Amino acid sequence: MSNTMERRARKMDKKRFEAGVMLARMYGVAETLEPFACLESKNFITKMEEWTEEFLGLENADIVTYFESKIGK
Numbered sequence: 001m002s003n004t005m006e007r008r009a010r011k012m013d014k015k016r017f018e019a020g021v022m023l024a025r026m027y028g029v030a031e032t033l034e035p036f037a038c039l040e041s042k043n044f045i046t047k048m049e050e051w052t053e054e055f056l057g058l059e060n061a062d063i064v065t066y067f068e069s070k071i072g073k
Contacts, residue, residue: 019063020052026067034071 027048030036039047055066 016052016056019055020048022063023051023055023067024048026064027071030067030071036071 024044027044031038051066051070055061055063058066
């Protein structure tokens with residue numbers, strides 16, 4: 001893990017960090033299977049932060065269902 005990621009991880013609570021990592025991994029897998037446009041790192045990080053906050057604001061949400069709704073499945 002890079003120094004930047006470690007600093008960010010220390011500032012986040014465990015639940016937020018885990019959800020963000022899971023969404024980023026899911027996006028990476030989907031990106032290889034679907035014709036998604038490649039996002040620049042800064043845009044990707046911003047999108048994952050937004051999705052993470054939105055997901056954590058939902059009650060009893062399933063992360064797979066949430067992710068599929070975000071990518072249009």
